[in-house]
Amino acid sequence: MSATASNGTRIAEMARQAGARLAGRETPFLRDCWYVAGFAGDFGETLKPRTILGLPLVLYRDGEGCPVALSNRCVHRSFPLSKGRREGDTIVCGYHGLRYGQDGRCLQIPGQKNAPNGIGVKSYALREQGPLVWIWMGDEPPADAPPLEAWVGDAGWPASNEYFHLEANYLALHENLLDLTHLSFLHAGTFGTPDYALAPYSVELDEARGRFAVLRTVSPTRLPPVWAKPTGLEGRDAARIARSEFVGPSAHVVNVRFEGLDAPVEDRPDMQIKTAHLATPETAETTHYFIHHARNFAQEDARITEFMHEQLCAAFREDVEGLALVEEMVAKSPPDERYEISLASDRAGVAMRRWLLKQVEGART
């Protein structure tokens, strides 16, 4: 074996050892955490099946407007409750007619006087926040609040929503969002401008709170069309001040502030966009990827909402397609050959994965 090959082997071995200390595809999901179960509109009159953290659920909304999420498997003979029918706020199983309430309790069994106490399907705590409905899949009592702050659903932040079925593990999406170097490559045709990709950045790693952020200021710069048009900064020197933050296994928030440099500082309007990237594992290889995108300027202009939505989603679709290629490559590589070599630009992503593995291991003991 040549010296180079031997060096390569040694690096691969080190990469494998380093990878063992990070959360990855094989790591169980952190269950005690709020995840987005769906948009508000996913909870309605109809019974909607959706698998979350590997568990098949049925989603609906009761007569008082409260969202409901139950295990979709009838505990009797495993019929999907989503294929049954609603009667008022209850679900009647389409096979043998077991009736379940919003809390999952079995209320009625045809042919029996009473449904024995304790029989039922699992029900899950939900929290509605503007357009988002959060779900708590863990055994511990739910945390007080989902990880997103008050701007979600706020009238001062007009917004749009998108959903992608991502054919990849959710951690690959989180790493993607904590990394700025891919903008110039995966998003060469959309919002990756060369100077932005090469600009210095800083990292904030808050292990205590489980928050990991990447910050980058580019100034002066010329904005790409997706930002230049809505801000009115086309053809003008501008500052682009971005903070991209992992706020938990289910959410990552990108905040970008824009300033026109040709105006005095005191006259520059507060122009921000916020994008919540909401990753809900479906299985280890697939993810419900919800996006909530808002801004605090040009609030009355619906065309801007539409324009930004289209532009952004074109870029996010590139992520969705790129991450699916990664997942496919991992699946077809022999297990021994799946090691990853992390770079300086992965510092935030690697810290996040190291933190997450500790959380999962802590939750299991």
Place this chain on the structure above:
Amino acid sequence: MSATASNGTRIAEMARQAGARLAGRETPFLRDCWYVAGFAGDFGETLKPRTILGLPLVLYRDGEGCPVALSNRCVHRSFPLSKGRREGDTIVCGYHGLRYGQDGRCLQIPGQKNAPNGIGVKSYALREQGPLVWIWMGDEPPADAPPLEAWVGDAGWPASNEYFHLEANYLALHENLLDLTHLSFLHAGTFGTPDYALAPYSVELDEARGRFAVLRTVSPTRLPPVWAKPTGLEGRDAARIARSEFVGPSAHVVNVRFEGLDAPVEDRPDMQIKTAHLATPETAETTHYFIHHARNFAQEDARITEFMHEQLCAAFREDVEGLALVEEMVAKSPPDERYEISLASDRAGVAMRRWLLKQVEGART
């Protein structure tokens, strides 16, 4: 954990323990048993491949009219014999030309003077009974007779046949047939009339013979069209006397007797229908579902045969579709979450599954 959740966990644990004493998807098939290999017409001039109990077979009929079932895998290099050609009563493998007789013996090997003694594919004992051809897959000598009685193929019982490829384990079909409570739900649109579903029933559990039956008499009642039309009991008070019996892992017979209550008892004609539901496992997740349906009245009226066939098969298709949904739900549920809670109405089905597990365990020791 709340008291309710803890109660739910305890019930799940009890359900898992109870399930371990019942035959289920993981239980090996009972091989020493007659199963339906096909309808008479499945055995003909052509070489028909069919997998039974997980084993690929080839079916045909020899020149004297005797059905033949052989292992479909040429023992030389695994070519499917069904892709070879018939020469007289023998099969010539399409790859290297090995010739096999109806008894599976290799009769000729091109390029060799003799086929060594003992080389061959396994052949399986068959019994033809009217429209059905039964197969014995076990190592023990075949039992004397298949489980169905003389009405099958009897001229006094005009009949029709159907085949469904059921995308579910065969035990789910057997349980379905031993359960009457699903009629009002899965078959709400076909033959599940409300009074019938709510009527009391009795159960006969004959562990010694391996027979498990559910009996229900509804009287007076109004028959649903599928029965009312052919019996001439439309709009009249009638009795509907049903016996639904598991007669072995391969067969379940439903017998329904109809009486018009407005006639003196001695003037009521003997009107019965018999439906044999014949479940032949293909794999653990799929089943050959043969149906043989007969009646002993209105024997000359082919339109009635056709009418009843269509009506019944519409309902059986609901079972086929419903059981496939169950199988899919089981497949996507984590193994730990697949427990089943059995109800009072499952008494016969559970007794059958308990008996079957004992048979399989007995056969293996």
Place this chain on the structure above:
Amino acid sequence: MSATASNGTRIAEMARQAGARLAGRETPFLRDCWYVAGFAGDFGETLKPRTILGLPLVLYRDGEGCPVALSNRCVHRSFPLSKGRREGDTIVCGYHGLRYGQDGRCLQIPGQKNAPNGIGVKSYALREQGPLVWIWMGDEPPADAPPLEAWVGDAGWPASNEYFHLEANYLALHENLLDLTHLSFLHAGTFGTPDYALAPYSVELDEARGRFAVLRTVSPTRLPPVWAKPTGLEGRDAARIARSEFVGPSAHVVNVRFEGLDAPVEDRPDMQIKTAHLATPETAETTHYFIHHARNFAQEDARITEFMHEQLCAAFREDVEGLALVEEMVAKSPPDERYEISLASDRAGVAMRRWLLKQVEGART
């Protein structure tokens, strides 16, 4: 159990034991060996993905015309390099822009000053030989020369090429080629003439060199059209002298010499065809099947090239289809029922598989 059944069981057991001494589907690939990676035209300007011996590779050709084969998985985050872009002779990963040279070394990492020494993807040695590009996947230094001799690419041997994606293990193809008895059956409609199949043959087993050959001379005979037309021996008594030789896990060469018996021996022109059957395992169940077919007569006649190509490929397609049927049958047979009984005609194939298992076991210790 009857005496016959017991005999069958004993034979099956012996077949299982014999099979354990032969290379089969479960045997790891022999890595220290030249395999065909592709035709010359597969290496070009574009980045072509191809999986070889279970490893995803990317193939291209550099500016100096040298073919390149690299691991297709970016070692950073597993993006397929074949979805990146070329810049000169380097590949730039489409995700984060890592740049790799033809030797697999990572030359540049955006956002870092230097790419650390030793980081890179594995590169594989290649040898170009006429229309073929060979690859060395092993850890040992490459053997001097690929197994085919000088006729490949020689101007005196006009040739044609074909590729099949074979849905079967590569050993099934090698056994197929070492066996002449299947010609009359699998190729009944193409080049299997009855007298040829029944003619005697001899076998050369050279364990020391790993060469296994089957030789058959049929004389006098009438040639099938595929040979009769191009040789001008239609309707004439001819000799057909064939040597079919396994020259390594990646290649099998068939040489056929034709003579017109009605001419004096000294006036008979040298008419040979050579067909290289090149088997490159993609996975354990699929194979890249390259064919290079050449002749040393009628060299100027392109119509003969075309005619022979069409005729031969029609027959090879029968192999491809037949072997896929075998693979499918193996996959659906229970593992315990997959034993193979070998015949006298398998002598060369069995010797080859026994030799190959020893090579693989030797390579692992």
